[in-house]
Amino acid sequence: MLRKKLFRTMGRYKAQFISMVIMVALGIGVFWGFQMEWYTLDRTSAKTYEATGFADYRILSDSFFTPEELEAVAAIPGVSDATRFLRVNVAVKGDTDLLGLSVSSNPKVSGIYVTSGEDYDPSGRGLWLSDQYAAKNGVRLGDQLTLVYAGPSGTVEITAPVLGLAKASEYMICLQDETQIMPDYNSYGFVYISPVLLEESMGMETYTQINLTSELSKEEIVPLIDKALGRTSLVLSKDEVVSWAETQGEIEEGVTMGSILPVLFLAIAILTMVTTMHRLTASEKTQIGLLKSLGFKDSRILRHYSAYGLTIGLAGSVLGVGIGYLLAWYIMNPDGAMGTYVDLIDWTLYVPAFCWIVLAAVIGFLTLLSFLSVKSMLRGSAADALRPYSPKRVRPLPLERTGLWKKMRFSGRWNLRDSLRHKSRTGMTLFGIIGCMVLLVGALGMNDTARSFVTVFYDEATAYESKLNLSVDETENEAALALAEARQGDWAAMSSVQVGDAPVGLEIYHVSHGLIHFIAKDMSEVTLSPEGVYICDRIARDNGLAPGDRISFSPYGSSETYEAEVKGILRSLSESVILSDEAADRLGIPYAINTVYTRETGIEAGGVISSVQSKQSILQSFDKFMELMNTMILLLVVAAVVLGLVVLYNLGVMSYTERYREMATLKVVGFRDRQIGRILIGQNLWLTVLGVVIGLPAGVGVLQYLLTALASDYEMKLTLGPITYAVSILLTFGVSLLVGWMIARRTRSIDMVEALKGVD
């Protein structure tokens, strides 16, 4: 019989029950979704690394590694396996596309995972092409491609059929260079060929890397490599490679995001539940007393009312798990947000074990919450339990002694006293509005910040149309200078140096045509000084450097160490030390010009130009980045609005129910429905004003935290446009007004006779 009562009571308080189920479902759904996202990426990327033998270390060289050198490295104790490896950008003949061409002499390390076509054959005379690139460009198995490699010793063409389509962990995040933020398989992919085809095409073995797998730390292995090769080498650990570092970054971002948004959702859901369950049991107090006086044991009554929390917990959990899977799938599928960034061999969704623990804890907590709420009502005798619940007595407010109070209308006084009398309800409403505001400011501010970042770095800082990557060494600077002169271009020499233990970029610029601009931390433009160096924000932060300090750096493969004054800190995409060519000459740093920037377009690779990158293609990769961001922003805005609507509606209904008799009295006295509705909306609006005032700075704070935690690599400056402020405030007020209006409409159905005949 009590089961019937359970369902009928749920029907009676359906608005609260549905709201609570939605809140729990949203809390669990968002929590599960975000946790599943990073955990799935962690598991599936590990699978991809394992299936394709992702290397732990890469030894880089300007010359070609010999089989003997490979043997020497492979023989180092602690090295599990090693391969000679080549990675170079090549052009696709008849197209403007580029491909990363790779060859691994030992396919167990830095190899591929064939998704269709023939298995990889170390002596095969064909191409194993990125399946994503093939799909985007309509390339099919058996198609013939000609790859053009412009090297220092001339241009080489490799023509072969596509034998297989594949994925490779070395290209798991398939970026051409650091200027590209998102993969764009329309214009850049990868291709593997066999060592045999490489030797036949090049006339020699041209491996510039040895990749190896080892459990040793970098500190342990570098001296062993130097000893085995008999020289100092540039060794990059997997942490310094995009496919590993960025994927780990994504996982860490997932963990960070998972600890903010979902926790906010869960916290709001649980706190709303605490308030709502207490109110529900309070309104059921006489019935609880009645059951007790009829002879039901406390334990039976407790079980009955605990079933409310349990039912809400179970229903919310089932829905929440569904939402979680949907959210995780939305991000983690080959065509979803993560699919456009990371190329994985498996997209199965995985759930971390602790998600189940949190699920059980939430259900347990909700059940306990009902249990405790009822337990407090059962205290004392049956007669005590039968007495209706009475909220705290009203006490005069300090404000009542001021002139302001006297000027306040009845509606203001009523609302203010009601808000203070029901502090937890008011607090939760405020919390919901603040949460809504924080999410809106965070989401829209992220959009503003990213747009401003693109504008500053790509529209304003770069005035070139084409970036020419050159394959020259320092003895051939004359050819590069002649090219820059002919193309009316600026030029740069990019290389790697070591600052402390970390490898960073060294970028030497000659800017005479204004094609490259440098941006200071305060977003002002900087002209490179003929003396000293500039550093990016990350180097400054990691090494505790400020302008005026001195920095030491040593190029890889050289025993030289250079020391220079830090002239300033720049916002930079790459983690680099930046200086002018004059400053480099004064410091005596040798360099090879390997990049020329020009306003000209339509330049093809050939001669010293190994590849050409157009500004357009870089901007296109940003469009994808913005597309991804817009998806996230849309999700957050929807989440904010749903959160605001559900929390405010639930609490609004609670307020309506608790003030029902008072509103019925007002109706009897002669107040119109509109007037009573306006009073209810007024209370919501005042709380919204307060929530917006608190939520706005809180949103800015959360955004700043997220930018520091998630996007420090991009050195973005927090930017919030007036439209963001306006939209966030208007949307929050919109949600509040909509809920207020929905609740106010209910005043029409107040049954004065029913409401007022009950016992006070």
Add this chain to the structure above:
Amino acid sequence: MSIVQFEKVSRIYKSGDHVLRALDHVSFGLDEGKFIVILGPSGAGKSTLLNLIGGLDSPTEGKIAVDGFDISMLTNDQLAEYRAKTVGFVFQNYNLIPTLTVYENVALVREIVKNALPPEEMLEAVGLADHLKNFPAELSGGEQQRVSIARALAKNPKILLCDEPTGALDSETGVVVLKLLLKMARERGKTIVIVTHNQNIAKMADVIVRVKSGHIRSVETQESPLSAEEVEW
């Protein structure tokens, strides 16, 4: 002259297949300025009568005219205006707003009635001038009912409708409240309609309307009604 006139009024409640005729073709009139008691057992339809006069409910059939004005077909807003200007209510359970002080509970009628009487004056008239700043929970039942009377009268209505006004009070306090109601009505020329099942209260009435099973059994005029002190409680 009748201030309230019922013509063949029925109020039927339906719940599924169940039909309840709370009032069945009722016709009667109530004179202005009188102290009227509607008497009947529980479920007789007396509260339904009061609710219909007060504009809290509308008849299923028939016509109700109050002060010459047909209220049976009014919209929600028109009924609200009617309640604001023509009638005042006093309930068994007082129905005060707990978060407003005594003064504010009475003063709130100024939000809807332009020529409302001063709250201080009304509260003084019911003997609560010293409790203006108290909240309802700080008052006794009798005091709360007096606030309720002050609030009803502050609108300066033509009719005061009272639903078991002494039902929640002990007899001594009940007498005080009844005396007050009678005094206010007489002094201010109000029509008072009290719904009760208490036969003793009927002894004070100018007119007694007896209701049973949704029908008017009788409308009796008492030439010499007793005062509250004369009634044996």
